[in-house]
Amino acid sequence: MSEIVVYGKQECADTLRTRALLTDLGVAHAFVDVEASAADAARAAELGGSTRVPVVVLPDGAALVEPSDDEVRAHL
Numbered sequence: 001m002s003e004i005v006v007y008g009k010q011e012c013a014d015t016l017r018t019r020a021l022l023t024d025l026g027v028a029h030a031f032v033d034v035e036a037s038a039a040d041a042a043r044a045a046e047l048g049g050s051t052r053v054p055v056v057v058l059p060d061g062a063a064l065v066e067p068s069d070d071e072v073r074a075h076l
Helices: 013-024 038-048 069-074
Strands: 004-008 029-033 055-057 063-065
Touching (some): 038 055
Parallel strands (some): 004 029
Antiparallel strands (some): 055 063
């Protein structure tokens, strides 16, 4: 994996905040809407260990679940 992947929901405030932070920082990332696909929702749950979103998957495979802005910045 060469980029950050954000699993989340289109209307989720935490997902929107995390994506806006990454965009503001100029960090390339892909977005996967967990409401659009049961398989994607299952993958996010597997990666994050729960159904909470967003799940931010880093290039090294580590997953952050509902991270704060400070947590995201610390892992970039």
